Amino acid sequence: MTIGISIALMLASLLMMLLILLRKGKGGGLSDLFGGGFSSSFGSSSVxxxxxxxxxxxxxxxxxxxxxxxxxxxxx
Structure with missing residues (x-):
């Protein structure tokens, strides 16, 4: 049981690193490569x-x- 939870923890950690790197920072980020740069002009965040x-x-x-x-x- 602990092996399964340990594997899930490792996968969640890797996914968290990827998701944090994809987030848009002050100068843009990797999310712009995947369509994150298209936001509406009303000041709300994109989908x-x-x-x-x-x-x-x-x-x-x-x-x-x-x-x-x-x-x-x-x-x-």
Whole structure:
């Protein structure tokens, strides 16, 4: 069971790094390559940015659940 959670933790960590690198910074980011540069003129974030935000939050929650589960399973 701990091996499965450890693998899920590693995958979530890699996905979190990728999602954070895709986020748009002050000068633009890698998300511009995938359509993140097209935002509306009303000052709201684009659909790509909102979906990227949601994926980042969901992946962060999965990462946190994996950390807590491993901590509970491996405590002495």
């Amino acid at each position: 790509v940015e909102r979906n990227l935000d949601r994926l980042t939050v969901i992946t962060g929650l999965l990462w946190l659940v994996c950390i807590v589960a491993l901590g509970l399973l491996l405590r002495p």
